[in-house]
Structures are given as structure tokens and as C-alpha cells.
Amino acid sequence: MTEPKVSPIAARAAGCPFDPAPALYEALEDDELRRCPVPSPMGEFEAVVVTRYQDARAVLGSDQLRMGGAMPFQPGNLMSYDGEEHTRLRRRLTGSFTTKRARELRPMIEGVVADVLDGLEKAGPGSDLVAHFSMPIPTQVICALLGVPYEDREEFQRRTEAVLDVNSTFEQQMRAVAEVNAYMGVLVARHREEPGDDLLGGIVREHGAELTDDELAGVGNMLLIAGHETISSTLAASVALLLRHSDQLAIVRDEPDAIDGAVEELLRFCAPATILPRKAAGEIQVRDRVIDEGEFVVVSALAANRDLESGEDLDRLDVRRPLLGHLAFGFGPHQCLGRQLARMELRVALPALLNRFPELRTAVPADEVDYRTSALVFGVNSLPVTW
Numbered sequence: 001m002t003e004p005k006v007s008p009i010a011a012r013a014a015g016c017p018f019d020p021a022p023a024l025y026e027a028l029e030d031d032e033l034r035r036c037p038v039p040s041p042m043g044e045f046e047a048v049v050v051t052r053y054q055d056a057r058a059v060l061g062s063d064q065l066r067m068g069g070a071m072p073f074q075p076g077n078l079m080s081y082d083g084e085e086h087t088r089l090r091r092r093l094t095g096s097f098t099t100k101r102a103r104e105l106r107p108m109i110e111g112v113v114a115d116v117l118d119g120l121e122k123a124g125p126g127s128d129l130v131a132h133f134s135m136p137i138p139t140q141v142i143c144a145l146l147g148v149p150y151e152d153r154e155e156f157q158r159r160t161e162a163v164l165d166v167n168s169t170f171e172q173q174m175r176a177v178a179e180v181n182a183y184m185g186v187l188v189a190r191h192r193e194e195p196g197d198d199l200l201g202g203i204v205r206e207h208g209a210e211l212t213d214d215e216l217a218g219v220g221n222m223l224l225i226a227g228h229e230t231i232s233s234t235l236a237a238s239v240a241l242l243l244r245h246s247d248q249l250a251i252v253r254d255e256p257d258a259i260d261g262a263v264e265e266l267l268r269f270c271a272p273a274t275i276l277p278r279k280a281a282g283e284i285q286v287r288d289r290v291i292d293e294g295e296f297v298v299v300s301a302l303a304a305n306r307d308l309e310s311g312e313d314l315d316r317l318d319v320r321r322p323l324l325g326h327l328a329f330g331f332g333p334h335q336c337l338g339r340q341l342a343r344m345e346l347r348v349a350l351p352a353l354l355n356r357f358p359e360l361r362t363a364v365p366a367d368e369v370d371y372r373t374s375a376l377v378f379g380v381n382s383l384p385v386t387w
């Protein structure tokens with residue numbers, strides 16, 4: 001088997017996959033904007049690497065930066081649009097993803113988490129936490145929100161993996177996208193006839209006349225893919241991380257008031273979306289350096305989250321740390337649409353797991369945990385646990 005290619009800028013330290021690789025720390029230290037090769041299904045490309053937190057915010061907030069051009073275009077997927085077109089589409093969706101809406105979903109999320117924990121208990125010690133906890137929770141939540149049958153999960157999870165794997169070929173990725181689009185197209189057609197009460201039905205009811213079937217299917221796909229893989233990865237990575245830091249785990253388990261801040265710290269530390277790729281549509285000034293028009297740009301959320309210029313020791317996990325900004329949800333016009341939903345799921349699921357299984361520990365030695373560092377979203381492939 002060939003080793004998956006990992007861009008030097010997405011690389012994590014050998015032996016501690018939560019830490020940036022030494023080359024990323026070096027890039028943080030020097031004053032240059034380095035350029036480095038980035039593997040992608042569209043072929044390897046060279047990109048300007050942005051590692052510092054303030055530079056990342058300046059660049060991601062620049063109106064000269066484009067999403068389109070760095071990834072294949074998909075109708076309805078916000079990440080394929082920029083400028084006015086992006087704003088117009090995003091405005092149609094923001095009402096479904098407010099803090100208030102996430103709060104209203106809390107009882108439903110608590111119900112899903114309780115059922116999933118029953119399932120984990122039944123599966124017994126030695127079970128894989130990814131299969132029995134981190135994947136079913138966000139998958140059930142997003143299926144319920146979109147009105148997607150949960151029985152279809154294996155199919156769309158397989159396709160999501162292909163879409164997010166930087167080592168998929170362009171053809172494999174496009175095939176997976178086409179399959180997900182066809183699948184979602186059937187749901188959209190059903191909603192066109194009779195819009196359901198779920199989130200997708202609501203979007204069809206309110207904005208169906210302004211959006212084509214392809215765009216609606218693209219919106220559904222984007223939410224389905226973004227809505228389960230990222231949270232699942234963050235949940236599993238957070239548990240793996242807490243199991244390496246028993247004092248921090250005890251705080252998450254025993255101090256309900258600490259959970260909101262703890263979730264932000266776990267997001268900062270795990271940086272599940274490791275890199276944010278873009279293309280420069282014009283010159284962008286970064287301190288006294290210039291990114292030229294046409295250059296690809298890759299922001300390292302992993303590095304930037306360790307460089308918040310707060311003067312604190314940011315390589316230490318401290319779930320009681322006063323709130324800092326971080327780039328786990330990105331920054332600027334494309335900042336994560338589902339971040340309040342994601343936060344709510346993490347705030348409910350992590351303490352519930354640790355309270356149900358106060359003696360939770362990994363069932364394999366810590367250095368044998370199988371981390372996923374080659375995909376766009378960092379996570380854990382499997383995490384056998386016991387209690």
C-alpha cells in the first residue's frame with residue numbers, strides 16, 4: 001500500500017498528531033510567506049502558506065481571496081461561491097443555523113445522545129467509539145434535520161469519505177459528488193411536490209422558487225457532508241485527546257459550567273479542518289509581504305491556533321482557559337455556517353459520554369490509536385475504548 005500523501009503544511013508531529021509538525025512551527029517563527037506543494041485531487045499545486053493567526057484573519061477577511069478556483073465548482077455548495085453570489089445564497093440559509101435554533105434543538109440532540117450511549121453500553125467494553133458514538137450522533141442529528149433516511153447512512157458516509165479524502169483521484173471525487181447529487185435530487189423532487197417540516201423542506205418552501213433543483217440538491221449535500229463528518233471527527237479527536245489528559249477530562253466530566261469554554265479549547269487544539277485553501281484574485285498585502293494575483297493560498301488553521309499572540313502557552317491543553325479566538329470554524333465570509341449546531345452537539349455529547357462511563361479509557365495503548373491525518377478533516381479512524 002502506498003502511504004497517503006500529506007501536504008507539509010497539513011502535517012502533524014510524529015508521535016503526537018494533535019501538534020503541528022516541526023516544519024509548521026518553523027514557518028510560524030520566520031517572517032517569510034513560504035510557498036509549498038499541496039496534494040489535491042485536481043493535481044498537486046504550489047501555494048502560499050499562511051500560518052500566523054493575525055495573517056490568517058487578514059487574508060481570510062480579504063475581498064481579494066476566492067474559494068472558487070481552489071476546488072471544483074458544485075452548484076448550491078457555498079464553498080463554490082464568492083462575493084455577491086455567495087452572500088445571496090448564504091443569506092437564504094443563515095436563519096436555519098442561528099444560536100437560537102441550536103438551543104431549540106438541544107432536547108432532540110440530548111435524546112439522540114442518550115440513545116447512542118445506550119447502544120454503546122450494549123456493544124460493551126472494547127467497542128469502537130467512532131462506530132458507536134462519534135459517527136452516529138451527528139449522523140442521526142443531520143438526518144433528522146434534513147429528512148434523510150438514517151438507513152442510507154453507510155452509502156453517504158462512504159461517498160463523504162471519498163469527497164473529503166485528498167488522496168482520492170479527481171475522477172473518484174467527482175463520481176462521489178455525482179452520486180450524492182443524484183441521491184439528494186430524489187429528496188429535493190419529493191420536497192418540491194410536498195415540502196416536509198424539516199430543514200430542507202423549509203428551504204424549498206421559502207426559497208424553492210429562486211433556486212434550481214441542482215442548487216437545492218447541492219445545498220442538501222453540503223449540509224449532509226459538512227454536518228456529520230466534521231462533528232464526528234471533532235468528537236472522536238476530543239475524546240482521544242481528553243483520554244491523554246486525565247485532569248482535563250475530569251473537568252469536562254464534573255464541571256458543567258466549564259463545558260462551553262472546554263469545547264472551544266478542544267476545537268482550538270484539534271483544529272479538525274486543518275487547512276483552508278483559496279486563490280488570490282488580486283494582490284494581497286500581508287504585513288510587508290505580497291501574495292500575487294493568481295497564486296493559491298493555504299491557511300493552516302492548525303498552526304494559527306497555536307499562535308493567537310495571547311502570550312499564553314498555547315501548546316498546552318487547558319479547558320479552563322479564558323476564551324480565545326481560534327480558526328477551527330474558519331474566519332471571514334465563509335466562516336462555518338453550522339458552528340452553533342456543532343457547538344451544541346459537542347457540549348451535550350462529551351459530558352454525557354464521560355458521565356455515563358466515568359472510567360472510560362482506550363482499550364489499546366495510546367500510541368496505537370489510528371489517527372486520520374491524510375484527509376481534509378483530521379480525526380480518528382477507530383478508537384477502541386473500555387470502561
Ligand code: HEM
Pocket residue numbers: 078079090142222223224226227228230231234272273275276277327328329330331333334335336337338339341342
Ligand atoms: C465541529 C464541527 C465543524 C467544524 C470543525 C467545521 C469547520 C468548518 C470550517 C473551518 C469552515 C470554513 C472552511 C473554509 O473557510 O475554507 C466551515 C464551513 C462550513 N461549514 Fe462547518 N464545521 C463544522 C460543522 C458544521 C455543521 C454541523 C454544518 C452544517 C450542518 C456545517 C456547515 C458548513 C457550511 C455550509 C460551510 C460553508 C460556509 C460558506 O462557505 O459560507 N459545518 N466549517
